Amino acid sequence: MALSEHASELFDSLCKDFEPVHLIHLKDEMRAQLDNFREAANEHEMLPIDLAQELHDKLNVLFRQMGTYSPEQQRLVVGAARYFVSEQDEYPDTETILGLDDDVSVFNHVVALLGRDDLRMHY
Numbered sequence: 672m673a674l675s676e677h678a679s680e681l682f683d684s685l686c687k688d689f690e691p692v693h694l695i696h697l698k699d700e701m702r703a704q705l706d707n708f709r710e711a712a713n714e715h716e717m718l719p720i721d722l723a724q725e726l727h728d729k730l731n732v733l734f735r736q737m738g739t740y741s742p743e744q745q746r747l748v749v750g751a752a753r754y755f756v757s758e759q760d761e762y763p764d765t766e767t768i769l770g771l772d773d774d775v776s777v778f779n780h781v782v783a784l785l786g787r788d789d790l791r792m793h794y
Contacts, residue, residue, distance in 0.1 A: 674773075674776055674777065674780055675761060675773065675776075677761045678754075678760070678761050678773045678776060678777055681754065681757065681759060681760060681761070682750050682751070682754055682777050682780075683750070685749070685750040685753035685754055685757065686746040686747060686749065686750030686753075687746070689745065689746045689749045691737075693749065694734060694737070694749070697749065697752050697753065697756070698731070698734065700752075700756040701727055701730060701731075701752055701755060701756055702727075703756075704723075704727075704755060704756045704764070705723055705724065705727045707765065708720065708723040708764060708765055709723075711765035711766075712765075715765070715766075715768075717768045718765060718768060718770070719768060719771060719794075722771050722775065722792075722794055723764070723771060725792060726755060726771065726774060726775060726778060726792065727755070729778065729782075729790050729792065730748075730751060730752050730755060730778065732790060733748045733751075733752075733781075733782075733785075733787075733790070734748065734752070740785070744784075744785055747781045747784055747785065748781060748785075750777075750781070751777050751778050751780075751781040754773075754774055754777045754778075755774050755777075755778075760773050760774060761773040771794070772794065775792050775794050778792060779791050779792055
């Protein structure tokens with residue numbers, strides 16, 4: 672599935688300006704985003720908590736393997752993680768049951784580019 676124009680533009684911008692020190696803060700932001708998603712699910716019971724957890728966990732798998740990726744590949748992983756925590760993505764993550772669809776599409780795009788189809792998410 673191809674990324675929408677909005678998702679592609681935002682993802683490209685989020686891949687820039689990466690320094691390894693950003694990973695520490697980004698992991699904290701990912702955890703906070705997952706926590707926010709859980710809180711929102713208390714009010715909107717149809718939100719796919721399992722999907723948010725899976726995305727978070729699979730991004731962490733990529734983070735643990737960062738040392739095996741080229742700098743360009745590392746930027747892709749960082750871009751996917753930044754997209755997950757972004758408030759500017761195509762669909763607000765916690766406002767609709769489809770809110771993570773664009774985040775998962777970006778993640779699947781990255782794992783395809785990395786040759787990691789074993790991490791591909793199905794939704």
